[in-house]
Each structure stands twice: as structure tokens, then as C-alpha cells.
Amino acid sequence: MANILVVDDEMGIRELLSEILGDEGHVVTTAENAQQARESRAEGAPDLVLLDIWMPDTDGVTLLKEWQRDGLLTMPVIMMSGHATIDTAVEATRIGALNFLEKPISLQKLLKAVQQALTRGQEPVRTAALNPIGRPALSALEADGTSQANHPAYGGAPISASVAPVMPASSEQGFTVSFELPLREARDAFERAYFEHHLVREGGSMTRVAERTGLERTHLYRKLKQLGVEPGKLARKGG
Numbered sequence: 001m002a003n004i005l006v007v008d009d010e011m012g013i014r015e016l017l018s019e020i021l022g023d024e025g026h027v028v029t030t031a032e033n034a035q036q037a038r039e040s041r042a043e044g045a046p047d048l049v050l051l052d053i054w055m056p057d058t059d060g061v062t063l064l065k066e067w068q069r070d071g072l073l074t075m076p077v078i079m080m081s082g083h084a085t086i087d088t089a090v091e092a093t094r095i096g097a098l099n100f101l102e103k104p105i106s107l108q109k110l111l112k113a114v115q116q117a118l119t120r121g122q123e124p125v126r127t128a129a130l131n132p133i134g135r136p137a138l139s140a141l142e143a144d145g146t147s148q149a150n151h152p153a154y155g156g157a158p159i160s161a162s163v164a165p166v167m168p169a170s171s172e173q174g175f176t177v178s179f180e181l182p183l184r185e186a187r188d189a190f191e192r193a194y195f196e197h198h199l200v201r202e203g204g205s206m207t208r209v210a211e212r213t214g215l216e217r218t219h220l221y222r223k224l225k226q227l228g229v230e231p232g233k234l235a236r237k238g239g
Contacts, residue, residue, distance in 0.1 A: 002047035002118050006030045007037040007063075008080065009055045013103070017050060020107065020221060021114070023206055023231055034058035041067070045075045048117050051097070053081035053088065061092050068096050076117040080105065107218040192227045204231050 004026050006017045018028040031037040053060040067073040079092045082103035089100035099113045202208040210217045
């Protein structure tokens with residue numbers, strides 16, 4: 001488990017990343033701008049920072065330079081952006097960022113980058129590290145040949161959670177729902193009960209639920225968020 005700071009001015013991105021990383025067992029703190037990120041960093045260094053490049057007050061690259069200048073870049077940082085060029089991403093990695101993720105962010109790329117950053121975070125953090133001949137060391141972005149074009153997409157903007165009417169809960173004996181409900185509400189009630197059943201059965205394991213229901217994990221995360229299903233609570237119920 002790690003303490004992760006997510007800095008992004010888009011509420012949907014903050015909520016989605018918080019949910020995904022929280023399901024992976026991490027403790028997530030969010031900031032919607034550079035000032036909030038400064039305040040959070042002043043309270044102590046997180047194990048990892050996911051930092052958006054374009055923000056309304058101070059952009060992420062400038063904040064990264066500020067932390068580097070003030071000796072506060074003691075934690076791994078992953079930059080994020082939906083508009084930055086590769087030149088910007090490479091500049092950020094040369095300042096001290098470990099990687100760059102393009103939005104919309106691939107779940108597989110996100111989890112891989114977070115794991116790599118947390119592993120690297122256990123080592124002394126480099127600041128614009130130089131190799132023995134004095135040239136900038138290869139960043140994680142440059143070393144594996146990653147480019148913006150290589151990042152798969154989620155397939156759309158994060159879906160905000162919707163609050164649906166309270167419906168009868170599912171049970172092992174079966175599921176009942178009023179036929180007086182509109183079709184969409186009845187379908188949502190069934191899907192909610194269906195996913196809750198499998199989450200309890202699998203102890204909250206998103207991987208096993210994805211396999212059992214035949215859904216890709218990214219689609220599953222978004223579907224649960226849309227239905228208002230909270231995997232963490234159901235995992236404790238199943239345990």
C-alpha cells in the first residue's frame with residue numbers, strides 16, 4: 001500500500017484515478033491545482049505523485065521545477081496530459097519525472113507505471129540524473145520507446161457516478177424487481193444486483209469479477225461507477 005497524490009484540475013479524472021488506485025489498496029489524496037498540491041506536499045512527501053501538466057494556476061512542469069529547485073522532489077512523479085507534446089513530456093522527465101501518461105489513460109499503462117514508479121521510489125530519487133559521460137539519463141518514457149501514439153485509450157471520458165433509485169437487493173434465491181418500473185431503471189437494478197453478487201462472491205477481486213462477467217477491467221470499473229456500486233464495501237461484506 002502506498003500514499004499517492006493525484007493532482008488534476010478535472011474532477012472526473014481525480015475521481016476515476018482515486019477509485020482505481022483505491023481498489024488496488026493505495027491511499028489516495030487529491031489536489032485540483034498547484035497550490036493545493038504545494039499544501040499537500042508541505043504536510044509530507046507522498047510515495048508517488050500523478051501530476052497533470054495543464055492546470056489553471058501553475059502548470060505541472062513549472063511545479064515540478066519548483067519542487068526540484070527547493071529540494072522537495074524526493075518522491076517519484078508521473079506526469080499526465082491530454083494535450084502535451086512529446087517534447088514537453090521529455091522535458092518533464094529530464095527535470096525529474098519518471099514517466100508520462102497521455103489522457104485518456106489506459107488502465108494497463110496506469111497500473112504498470114505506478115508499480116514501476118513505486119519500485120523506483122524505493123531507490124534514491126534522481127534529479128535530472130546524468131549518466132557517466134554527462135548526458136541526461138534515459139527516462140522511463142525514453143527507455144521503453146513510449147510515445148503519445150502508443151497509449152491506448154479508455155474509449156471516452158470518465159463516467160460520473162449516477163444516483164439510481166433504491167431497488168430490492170439480490171439474494172442467492174433469486175432477484176426480484178417491480179414490473180412497474182421503467183425499463184431502464186429495471187435494467188439498472190438488475191445489473192447492480194448482478195455485479196454486487198459477483199463482487200461479494202469474489203471477495204471484491206476486480207480481476208476475478210472481470211473474468212467471470214466477461215468484461216474488460218476498464219469497462220468494469222466504469223460500469224460499477226455508473227451504477228453507484230462500491231467494490232470496497234462489498235469486498236468487506238464478502239470477507
